[in-house]
Amino acid sequence: MNIQNLQKMYTRALNMREPWLQRWDDARRYTVPITAAENATLFDGTAADAVDNLAASMYTLLTPPESLWINLVRESSDSPDPEIATNALRANLNDSNFYTTVHQCYMDLCIYGTACLFMAENPIGADSAFSFTAIPMTDIAILPNAVFHTTTMTAAEVAIKYPLWTPTDSIRKKIKSNPDMQLRLVQSLIGLDFVAWLDVGGDIENNIVTTGTFDTNPYLIFRWNICSGELYGRSPVLRALPDIKTANKVVELVLKNATIAVSGIWQADDDGVINLQNINLTPGSIIPKAVGSSGLTPLSSGANFDVSQLILSDLRDRIRHTLLADRLGLLSDRDMTATEVLARNADMMRVLGATYGRLLHEFIRPLCERGLQILSRRGVIEPISLHSDAELKYLAPIAISDTVL
Numbered sequence: 001m002n003i004q005n006l007q008k009m010y011t012r013a014l015n016m017r018e019p020w021l022q023r024w025d026d027a028r029r030y031t032v033p034i035t036a037a038e039n040a041t042l043f044d045g046t047a048a049d050a051v052d053n054l055a056a057s058m059y060t061l062l063t064p065p066e067s068l069w070i071n072l073v074r075e076s077s078d079s080p081d082p083e084i085a086t087n088a089l090r091a092n093l094n095d096s097n098f099y100t101t102v103h104q105c106y107m108d109l110c111i112y113g114t115a116c117l118f119m120a121e122n123p124i125g126a127d128s129a130f131s132f133t134a135i136p137m138t139d140i141a142i143l144p145n146a147v148f149h150t151t152t153m154t155a156a157e158v159a160i161k162y163p164l165w166t167p168t169d170s171i172r173k174k175i176k177s178n179p180d181m182q183l184r185l186v187q188s189l190i191g192l193d194f195v196a197w198l199d200v201g202g203d204i205e206n207n208i209v210t211t212g213t214f215d216t217n218p219y220l221i222f223r224w225n226i227c228s229g230e231l232y233g234r235s236p237v238l239r240a241l242p243d244i245k246t247a248n249k250v251v252e253l254v255l256k257n258a259t260i261a262v263s264g265i266w267q268a269d270d271d272g273v274i275n276l277q278n279i280n281l282t283p284g285s286i287i288p289k290a291v292g293s294s295g296l297t298p299l300s301s302g303a304n305f306d307v308s309q310l311i312l313s314d315l316r317d318r319i320r321h322t323l324l325a326d327r328l329g330l331l332s333d334r335d336m337t338a339t340e341v342l343a344r345n346a347d348m349m350r351v352l353g354a355t356y357g358r359l360l361h362e363f364i365r366p367l368c369e370r371g372l373q374i375l376s377r378r379g380v381i382e383p384i385s386l387h388s389d390a391e392l393k394y395l396a397p398i399a400i401s402d403t404v405l
Contacts, residue, residue, distance in 0.1 A: 111236030
């Protein structure tokens with residue numbers, strides 16, 4: 001791999017991701033706030049509830065842990081037994097942290113429109129051959145056929161992760177002066193060629209930690225939907241963001257108006273008797289006034305904010321509709337007839353059909369291909385290809401609905 005080209009690709013990937021960072025930050029702030037300041041300015045929880053519901057529904061529709069959602073079917077008589085491969089793949093997924101980790105990716109998918117699941121191989125003897133990590137999108141930059149994963153860790157952590165790494169003289173001096181110094185590590189995968197280096201200044205070639213080659217791509221990056229020419233996906237939250245921001249502002253103004261309605265706005269003559277610093281406008285309080293003076297006089301507000309409830313109701317309905325909360329909830333209604341169930345499923349497939357097809361191509365199939373490759377290399381199963389030996393049958397509830405309809 002040409003190191004000079006790698007540097008240019010990394011810079012280009014960061015530049016292409018830059019416009020998305022503010023959008024992602026806004027989407028996260030109004031759905032999964034982190035800091036106390038963000039929580040203090042979040043007044044409406046409609047979007048947060050709808051995102052939780054949508055991510056849980058995607059989890060149940062796409063990868064339900066309680067049912068068999070993938071199966072391999074033999075393509076030819078001389079192909080390896082697909083049932084053995086299917087059972088081994090399911091068993092290792094069940095014994096891994098897949099089901100606890102993939103939900104985090106569904107949350108990222110619903111909020112940002114793009115999610116990244118890293119599928120690593122465990123050491124021999126572990127409960128499962130697989131280990132999964134949900135990588136935040138702010139740590140990932142992509143190009144066509146290229147992934148750049150940035151993270152920070154101490155020199156000791158880098159040495160444990162890459163034991164063959166020999167620090168350069170400049171880095172060794174920095175580490176000696178500050179043992180807990182955080183190093184910025186960049187892990188790149190161009191095609192299947194892997195290069196990891198420390199982004200500490202200077203040329204990449206002088207800071208390379210390790211190189212290698214993967215048999216299959218461990219970075220499973222999948223998107224909700226995309227527009228032509230874009231690399232990152234667009235999520236329901238990004239689409240509903242104007243309504244989410246407006247609803248949050250409306251609730252904020254309603255609460256401010258309610259505060260005024262409770263405590264009021266008052267005016268008083270500055271007659272030298274009333275000390276405004278000692279007045280506490282609380283229920284039951286007695287405020288002294290000079291004999292013959294008017295004392296405190298309420299200031300009438302011309303604002304009539306009753307229309308806010310109509311606006312807020314409309315905004316919340318639009319948010320729930322965009323995040324599919326109104327339609328996904330109806331599928332759990334036990335009083336529906338069989339015809340209604342089919343009609344609801346047809347509507348869901350119309351809405352989620354394109355997303356389902358994209359996830360099948362970008363997530364489910366690469367997940368199975370990497371899992372089968374790891375298991376065959378470890379000798380658990382015979383080498384089996386989804387291109388020639390077996391056909392992947394997707395049996396998740398969303399796929400079954402598509403088949404029935």
